[in-house]
Amino acid sequence: MLDASEGYVTEDGRQIGGVVMEMKNITLRFGGVVAIKDISFDIREGEIRAIIGPNGAGKSSMLNVISGFYIPQEGEVFFHGEKRPQMKPYEVARQGIARTFQNIALFEGMSVLDNVMTGRLNNMKSGLFAQALWKGKAEQEETENREVVEKIIDFLEIQHIRKTPVSRLPYGLKKRVELARALAAEPKLLLLDEPMAGMNVEEKEDMSRFILDVNDEFGTTIALIEHDMGVVMDLSDRVVVMDYGKKIGDGTPDEVRTNQDVIDAYLGVSHD
């Protein structure tokens, strides 16, 4: 386990920085159902942090707490050392947090390019009329933003579908477009909700490579939820394991793998 001191060095030699986000004693209830029970953990700068657990463990709820979509009844969320107040989704986005969704949430009728451009929304300052008339600052702004978007399109190798409406794309590519849109916001913290769900082996490999490359190239901190244990163990630097809303493990993939509680949760344990 890590103490609160400044950072650590990963197995492959990356320097991980200080705490970006800290969850302290989070409890989240939906009426009588306790989705998350007294969970604490932190996310450090530059790391790939995974949250895993069996179905219904509360992973997605946890991600929604991180993204500020759910407000926990108890506990506090610290972002860059400051206690985070209740925020609207766009305020969260302005803080440099972007996410993808488990059930793809793209604009189906729009092209890939337009979808990714929406990720730049917070970087467009010119008004409605200026944009409609395509005058002065609006034009320059769009050119600049388009350049950022084109670099992301190149990075994720989706040039061939640039002008294709999203509705015509297969599932695996839609996932990649969603990642592109999230990246377009140039986030400091990227939240991925089951990025490999429903993918075949080759698509999973591609996605893993892109996640690693994003982290490596842009230094983006990534928090992800994932079902596929193999993928999680290969990708992440540290893993939080949840079961029935409780945290049952936290540490490097190797530590987690040998943790008895984790093994019990995944393989089942006889109650006698």
Place this chain on the structure above:
Amino acid sequence: MAQTQSGAEGKQSLPALLHRNATQYGSAPAYREKEFGIWQTWTWSQTEKEIEALALGLINLGVNEGDFIAIIGRNRPYLYWAMVAAQSVGAVPVPLYQDANAEEMAYVLQHCGARFVIASDQEQVDKVIEVQDQLHQFEHLIYLDPRGLRKYDHHTLHQYSHVQDQGRAAYDEWITDLNERRSKLTYDSTCVMLYTSGTTGKPKGVVLSNRNVIESAKNASDFDKLTEKEDILSYLPMAWVGDFIFSVGQAYWCGFCVNCPESADTMMTDLREIGPTYFFAPPRVFETQLTNVMIRMEDAGTLKKNMFHKYMEHAKKVGGDILDGNPVSTADRLKYAIGNTLVYGPLKDTLGLGRVRVGYTAGEAIGPEIFEFYRSLGINLKQLYGQTEATVFITVQPDGEVRADTVGVPAPDVEIKIDDNGEIHYRSPGTFVEYYKNPESTASTKDAEGWVATGDAGFFEENSGHLRIIDRAKDVGKMADGAMFAPKYVENKLKFYPDILEAVLFGNGKDRCVAFINIDLTAVGNWAERNNIAYASYQELAGHPKVLETIQSHVETVNKSVAEDPMLSGCQVHRFVVLHKELDADDGEMTRTRKVRRRIVEEKFADIIAALYDGSPEISTTTEVTYEDGRKGSISATLDIRDAAVSSVAAKLAAE
């Protein structure tokens, strides 16, 4: 012959031609590449500077004259520059197939003893690093795209742009050396070494001299009257001799512009944006385009559909004749002109072939219907016959003498003779120097007088003087009853159906023929969609009874047409199976240029072949497959074996 290229005469190397282009066409575009959604352009004078910087950087890294520099990646200006930079410093560029796996790469790198490798990206770098322990002479790796490579050990790893920067910085130190090395290049210096894909055995390194490349490029450019104004799209593998001649040899000889697509997947879009004037594609590309057009026309409204079919019918009737300059009535010409405005013109633009002046297809036989379709639109599509050892050109079709079933007349300066066994031999200025480190193969292929055996069987048509290819000489065999067995002849007839991607015929030494068939997923998948046939995988679709029925009817039609040829009527397909997987280069079943490796297929699927001959109605089989990353897995399937009706030759003769 019209000499369009003033100032190029007497230039005996590509660096010399580069200098001529930079002087003569300095501000004209030499390379374009689409990146970040925009076409980036380099003029000839910028190109010369880029190449010089890289050449200086290579000297700075310690490249010696005579070294081999392997180049791996997709078509990008930077990698084309790398080839010419290598030549400038007296080294030999060796382009490799980028989709080769690490082991295949290891063989080539080891065989040529490459000290330097220039690779496009992480994927290629990883492959080289994986096998570097087997490579004794390998020293430095230069990469183009830094993505994902930051954490790698940079002792022997260099970024392309840094090598150029170092070259620019060390200009004063090395420029004399570079000039000296450049001036030493003659017509006999090695220009490039290309590995043949090899349908049998290990690849062989074909050494081509400057004479081979420049003379061939010059002859072919004169033949088609190419100028510095041409635009070509370079998307075929850089390791393939055709790409080297079109995108390097002819581009430098003529001084025209080479356009590189954004990625392999955007090729069709980029083709439309560039609208090349000189275009080269294997039949497969034309087939795919035609299939797509037909699929889209199915979805079009009634008016458009009717218009399309009406005018295409007219084009079929007179389009080819108009293109060939044959007499056509004024009324038909007028109707064709209307069709051109309404249908052919827009269609050509959509295909990206609106500006094509000279188009070639080669490598495989093209279906006559596909060929005629493009020609009827007014696209000057021609065929040529060539091989790596000839620096491409053996025969070409002159304008106005184009036919689907021949490959044309001998190219300029090429002599051809056909030996007693029907094998084609040629001698030309393009005839290769040797197979690298393989004197036995060199001797058995090229005789003392410079005649090269092609390994293909063919004959000259008496009235037209055009060459017709029958098959690979070694594939032509005899059936048990002594009848001729020419598998390709039948396979091509089968492959002309859009539903059939690949076919392999067996029967050498047997009493009857059987065949493997691969369906075309795009065409058959589309058909399935239209007919509400659900399928989860290639395997499932390939085994669908309705698909099998369709294929069976194709096979039977082919049998009828084969039966009409008395010489080859024994090659009719008696039984066939639709394979559960696509034949794939990763599994060794095909070459990287997608030619079937017969022997390997025969060994690998011996159980299926046995079942085809012993009369069993189905066969259960398990096949090992290799994934793109080199891991192995296996798929098992139970395949239906179908009997196809064969036409009796005797009955036909009796009827006559």
